[in-house]
């Protein structure tokens with residue numbers, strides 16, 4: 001059984017510079033040929049940068065940034081390795097954060113399940129039990145920690161797939177925005193799904209962050225935010241839908257980056273980060289998103 005890790009453990013970025021370019025291009029609905037036409041960059045090199053076959057030069061990062069509404073400097077820093085994941089410090093608020101990075105039994109595609117627990121009360125919340133919910137279940141059992149609720153950021157299977165099972169095992173309720181319930185049902189999730197507004201607990205809040213999915217929401221526990229795929233360290237999740245989804249997704253990211261700079265962002269894939277780091281290093285962050293901290 002895999003052991004959960006702490007915030008001090010470093011894992012690689014979910015996305016490289018090529019992924020950021022491809023996501024920005026897809027979000028804006030721009031074929032590669034059109035980006036090549038607008039920037040004057042050769043289409044073959046664009047393909048090579050997206051597939052990481054060639055390193056992205058800084059001047060090309062600037063050109064692409066202007067075309068794709070990305071911050072060229074942040075894109076170049078991601079490409080040349082100046083931006084890198086860093087360990088995070090646990091806030092001194094009596095809660096402890098654990099990460100289980102889990103994949104299906106077959107295939108290497110992995111997502112983060114977070115356990116936030118309070119040693120004083122020996123209670124916990126689990127965020128996004130997607131794959132292998134028996135792993136957080138085994139940890140809770142072993143540590144004699146009671147699960148208070150299951151907080152799901154959105155209805156994709158790699159985030160919600162294990163929620164019904166974990167709820168059945170523990171009796172803990174599952175909270176997911178109703179606009180994503182159909183997605184969760186399509187992922188095979190059974191049992192009650194409650195509106196986030198139904199969660200009345202002074203320790204946990206949520207804020208709507210649609211874009212990656214219509215019902216995406218970010219869970220807040222103290223100075224920790226769990227945005228699911230609304231953002232990743234130095235990137236964001238894929239946008240699937242129509243032309244309004246990408247702008248909505250970017251607005252949701254901008255909203256998160258208005259939080260105080262020390263706020264932790266603990267996403268659905270890849271390493272955790274902070275609002276301050278993302279304001280500086282995320283290519284999708286707008287210069288204007290920096291708010292008072």
Ligand SMILES: [Zn+2]
Pocket residue numbers: 154156159212229237
């Ligand atoms: Zn997703």
